[in-house]
Amino acid sequence: MHLQNKQVAIVGGGMGGLLLARLLQMKNINVKVYERDFNQEVRVQGSPLDLHEDSGLKAMKQANLLHEFYANIRPxxxxxxxxxxxxxxxxxxxxxxxxxxxxxxxxxxxxxxxxxxxxxEIDRAVLRNILLNSLLPETMVWDSQFLSMEKENTGWKLHFKNGNTVFAALVIAADGANSKVRAYLSTEKPIxxxxxxxxxxxxxxxxxxxxxxxxxxxxxxxxxxxxxxxxxxxxxxxxxxxxxxxxxxxxxxxxxxxxxxxxxxxxxxxxxxxxxxxxxxxxxxxxxxxxxxxxxxxxFPVNQTWKTQHNITMIGDAAHRMPPFAGKGANLALLDAAELADFLTSDQFNGIKTALYHFEKRMLERAAIATKDTLENGERIHSxxxxxxxxxxxxxxx
Ligand SMILES: Cc1cc2nc3c(=O)[nH]c(=O)nc-3n(C[C@H](O)[C@H](O)[C@H](O)COP(=O)(O)OP(=O)(O)OC[C@H]3O[C@@H](n4cnc5c(N)ncnc54)[C@H](O)[C@@H]3O)c2cc1C
The missing domain is CATH 3.30.9.60 (D-Amino Acid Oxidase; Chain A, domain 2)
Structure with missing residues (x-):
């Protein structure tokens, strides 16, 4: 497996980042999640989420967390x-x-x-706790606000606001709509x-x-x-x-x-x-x-693309922020995580870069459809x- 003995850094412990960490750990990959929140007790803001069969629920099933999810829904x-x-x-x-x-x-x-x-439908904080509790101890590195990174050998040296630096062979931006990591892959600005x-x-x-x-x-x-x-x-x-x-x-x-x-x-x-x-x-x-x-x-524009790199990619809102009028953002973040974990741990690709290329292509195609839907719904709801x-x-x- 191409990620064997390599350190993966996920920046951002939201829905996408946490599920990705869980799925990579199920395949014995070394992964850490760097999250700017101080700890797990921080009040989680935001609306409850309904998970969809072909995305959010599918991803939770892949992570063996469906049972816990259903035990916590609010009918x-x-x-x-x-x-x-x-x-x-x-x-x-x-x-x-x-x-x-x-x-x-x-x-x-x-x-x-x-x-x-x-x-x-489930409360966002409850879903986040289910995901957090599914991770191995020491996976979460709290109070780690990503500031910048530079290339080191074939990977990256990351810098955090708390003064810490770490090395990772592969960096995954899961730091949400205002992602700071995104700039290392794309200069496309949001509309x-x-x-x-x-x-x-x-x-x-x-x-x-x-x-x-x-x-x-x-x-x-x-x-x-x-x-x-x-x-x-x-x-x-x-x-x-x-x-x-x-x-x-x-x-x-x-x-x-x-x-x-x-x-x-x-x-x-x-x-x-x-x-x-x-x-x-x-x-x-x-x-x-x-x-x-x-x-x-x-x-982000529906026709956005970027040049695939071998040591960085992004998922969820960092890759495809959009208004919430299609109720798909968290569902897409979870599906991105599930597919990325699959692609990175599969033997069907001849290297990490090829796996990332195919992942990004599929992610951008479905994000474009969801973005069009949500913009249309936004117009309708405000008509x-x-x-x-x-x-x-x-x-x-x-
Ligand atoms: C009002 C509203 C209603 C919504 N309703 C729905 C819905 O019903 N269904 C649905 O599917 N989606 C909905 N969404 C969209 C959904 O919330 C997002 O798409 C989803 O949270 C994206 O997940 P993510 O993991 O990509 O990012 P996030 O959930 O935003 O997680 C990003 C994480 O990164 C951390 N972070 C940020 N910057 C840094 C940094 N520099 N360093 C380290 N960590 C950092 C954050 O603290 C956070 O924990 C809604 C959104 C809004 C605003």
């Missing part, structure tokens, strides 16, 4: 309630006996037939999608946002009006995560200099931008246990008749 979490800005309910999946698991991604015609397939999301998390939501908490019935709430959306759902840790999403010029964040630690300022902004929305939504901003992250949505479109799709498929 009601994917049931949706669809409303308008005035809090009027237009569709309620909780009232439908055969309600199936789905995501707003499936608003596109080609994927309608997939809607009836179950898509089990702004026209949509910015503001992600908010309310801790202890039952106390801090009781009406919204109860209304969600443990599932998803999708509200669409005026080319704007509010989506929210609760998580197993008792928090409520919401996303405010609208079409906003790229320079808006920089020009408005919004301080996302100043909850009152964000509330003022919300009242101005979502001025036509019912005051019932104001409960989102009432608590002090509230945390915001701005998420302007960028994507004038978004509500009617979404309701008709949910009605047709239940």
């Amino acid at each position: 009601n979490a994917s049931k949706a309630r669809i409303l308008d800005k005035d809090f009027q309910l237009h569709f309620d999946e909780h009232n439908i006996e055969k309600a199936t698991l789905k995501s707003i991604s499936e608003t596109n015609k080609d994927s309608l037939e997939n809607i009836s397939k179950p898509r089990p 702004y999608s026209g949509i910015t999301m503001i992600e908010g998390t309310i801790y202890n939501a039952q106390q801090n946002a009781p009406d919204l908490f109860e209304f969600s019935k443990g599932g998803k709430v999708l509200a669409l009006s005026n080319e704007q959306t509010i989506m929210y759902g609760t998580k197993g840790d008792g928090s409520l995560m919401f996303l405010l999403s609208s079409k906003i010029p790229e320079k808006w964040l920089a020009e408005n200099d919004l301080d996302f630690k100043d909850n009152q300022k964000i509330f003022e902004w919300f009242k101005e931008i979502y001025s036509e929305w019912s005051p019932k939504w104001h409960e989102l901003f009432k608590s002090s246990e509230l945390h915001f992250i701005p998420r302007p949505q960028y994507y 004038k008749n978004a509500l009617a479109q979404l309701v008709s799709i949910f009605k047709r498929t239940n």
Whole structure:
């Protein structure tokens, strides 16, 4: 095997990086994951994830982690309630006996037939813990923010913010949408999608946002009006995560200099931008246990390519960041990891570079399709008749 006795460095311990480490370890490869978080206890931000049969679930099965995954899913979490800005309910999946698991991604015609397939949903932090706990001790090198690297012999010498340096024969960038490793393979810059999301998390939501908490019935709430959306759902840790999403010029964040630690300022902004929305939504901003992250949505060009190298590659968002309107990003990161592990440990290629070439080709082809889907879905969800479109799709498929 081409990786025998070689040290592999995965930069980034998100979904993709962790699953890749697990799969390489199953083939006895020496691998370390360098993660900038301080430790496993750090609060994991971000939305719950639904895993798809042909990608995320397939990858978890390859890692022998399907049993643990299913033991931790949240069955009601994917049931949706669809409303308008005035809090009027237009569709309620909780009232439908055969309600199936789905995501707003499936608003596109080609994927309608997939809607009836179950898509089990899990909290991101829980999935991350399943992956972390599957690794051999000492695999994770926490508090290791990658800064730079230079070529050394046939590999790389990596430098971290904590002052440490390490050598690796093969470096895999799994450091997410703002990857620092990516620059060593590609100079392609991301393109702004026209949509910015503001992600908010309310801790202890039952106390801090009781009406919204109860209304969600443990599932998803999708509200669409005026080319704007509010989506929210609760998580197993008792928090409520919401996303405010609208079409906003790229320079808006920089020009408005919004301080996302100043909850009152964000509330003022919300009242101005979502001025036509019912005051019932104001409960989102009432608590002090509230945390915001701005998420302007960028994507890499669908026709991006780069020259394959023998000692570096990338997976997941580092390779193909895209807006989340197809619900595929984490699923693709997991599938990338599964395929890369397969290709790197297979004897069908005459060397690492050939394995990486074939891996990157397949990854970029599927990422291009997913990027087109998600951009189209983003347009639909922020269009004038978004509500009617979404309701008709949910009605047709239940
Ligand atoms: C609001 C929202 C909703 C989403 N919903 C879904 C969904 O429903 N379904 C779905 O499939 N996808 C969804 N996604 C997309 C999904 O979150 C990403 O595609 C997925 O997390 C990518 O996984 P990754 O492993 O490539 O990167 P990440 O999960 O981002 O992990 C990257 C890791 O690298 C670490 N890191 C970053 N920089 C450095 C550095 N310099 N040095 C060391 N470590 C570093 C980070 O701390 C992190 O742990 C959503 C995204 C958003 C923003």
